[in-house]
Amino acid sequence: MENSNNVTVFILLGLSKSKNIEICFALFLFCYIAIWMGNLLVMISITCSHLIDQAMYFFLNYLSLSDLCYTSTVTPKLMTDLLAERKTISYNNCMTQLFTSHFFGGIEIFILTGMAYDRYVAICKPLHYTVILSKQRCNAIIIAFCTGGFIHSASQFLLTIFLPFCGPTNEIDHYFCNVYPLLKLACTDTYSVGILVVANSGMMGLVNFVVLMLSYFLILYTVRVYPAKSHSKALSTCSSHISVVVILFVPVLYVYIRPAVTFPEDKVFALFFTIIAPMFNPLIYTLRNLEMKNAMRKVWCHNPLFIGRQMY
Numbered sequence: 001m002e003n004s005n006n007v008t009v010f011i012l013l014g015l016s017k018s019k020n021i022e023i024c025f026a027l028f029l030f031c032y033i034a035i036w037m038g039n040l041l042v043m044i045s046i047t048c049s050h051l052i053d054q055a056m057y058f059f060l061n062y063l064s065l066s067d068l069c070y071t072s073t074v075t076p077k078l079m080t081d082l083l084a085e086r087k088t089i090s091y092n093n094c095m096t097q098l099f100t101s102h103f104f105g106g107i108e109i110f111i112l113t114g115m116a117y118d119r120y121v122a123i124c125k126p127l128h129y130t131v132i133l134s135k136q137r138c139n140a141i142i143i144a145f146c147t148g149g150f151i152h153s154a155s156q157f158l159l160t161i162f163l164p165f166c167g168p169t170n171e172i173d174h175y176f177c178n179v180y181p182l183l184k185l186a187c188t189d190t191y192s193v194g195i196l197v198v199a200n201s202g203m204m205g206l207v208n209f210v211v212l213m214l215s216y217f218l219i220l221y222t223v224r225v226y227p228a229k230s231h232s233k234a235l236s237t238c239s240s241h242i243s244v245v246v247i248l249f250v251p252v253l254y255v256y257i258r259p260a261v262t263f264p265e266d267k268v269f270a271l272f273f274t275i276i277a278p279m280f281n282p283l284i285y286t287l288r289n290l291e292m293k294n295a296m297r298k299v300w301c302h303n304p305l306f307i308g309r310q311m312y
Contacts (some may be wrong), residue, residue: 003114006165007167007185008089008090009088009091010088010090010094010171010172011086011088012088012171012172012177013146014087015076015078015267015268016084021083025082026205028075028079035275039067039068040064041296042282042286043061043065045296048299050295051086051288053135055133055138056236057292058138059114059118059142060115060133061135062111063108063112064282066104068275068278073097073101073174073176074274077176078176081175091165094172095161097177098160098182099156099157101176102152102153102156102204105149105273106149106152107148108248109204109208109248110148110149112212112227112244112248114141114145116211116212116215117211117242118214119215119216119238120218120219121133123223124219152204155199156200156201156297159179159193159197159200163188164188165187166187167187169185171185172261173265173267176267177268178197178199179260180260180262181262183260190260193260194260198256198257198258198260199306202253202257203250205249205253205257206257208211208249212245243284243290244280247278251273254269255270
């Protein structure tokens with residue numbers, strides 16, 4: 001992956017110039033461990049229980065996997081940079097991080113949209129649920145999501161890889177390689193490229209968000225005639241998903257829907273979709289979901305492997 005320019009290494013300016021390195025490192029280390037523990041707990045609990053046969057939890061299983069992959073493209077580098085005197089990343093590693101972060105981030109957005117469609121079918125078309133979201137169709141949907149994530153990521157990658165970086169400025173005002181800060185360093189007019197980036201990232205996020213909102217509008221329209229008890233039960237099944245959508249989509253739309261310019265607060269908003277959302281997703285889906293709690297109890301408390309260990 002050779003670049004026809006003078007810059008082979010970028011300097012990451014990080015989150016801020018704060019000197020509280022130990023506190024920041026401990027905080028992000030705790031978050032990263034929590035992300036791994038929480039998402040692995042969800043994945044194992046779903047895979048080893050009957051929930052894997054339900055479309056909602058089938059998608060949730062892949063959401064947890066995409067969370068792990070997505071945050072792992074950014075968080076380890078962020079933590080090591082906190083301890084490093086000079087925060088650098090090579091051109092090739094920067095492009096790799098750009099591609100993988102958009103790939104897994106794109107898959108995550110598509111999966112959340114798929115989960116909203118699942119709730120729509122479950123509430124609005126319950127008699128056709130098993131036919132519409134059969135195992136084979138769910139597998140095909142996941143493949144389509146991965147393909148969509150790859151197309152999105154490849155577009156961002158191709159728009160960036162051919163930009164000339166002449167130097168001497170090679171400082172990226174961010175804690176990971178993102179498209180907008182890189183556009184500022186290119187020694188060429190990037191207006192048209194910026195428009196294409198917004199059209200790709202911004203419109204992808206906006207279209208998925210509109211589909212999500214449409215799904216919930218149709219759900220609300222359908223349950224309006226339900227009895228009060230059924231009405232509240234139907235909405236409670238959507239509450240966890242709505243919480244996750246808000247945590248992820250609000251900062252994503254803020255960062256990517258506007259013209260290709262950077263603001264200091266972009267780094268704070270990026271924390272929401274790179275670290276905070278992957279950490280809170282397992283908590284939201286386990287603490288507010290009775291089926292997940294029961295599945296976790298069966299897997300972890302009644303598993304013969306764990307019972308056998310307790311006897312010794």
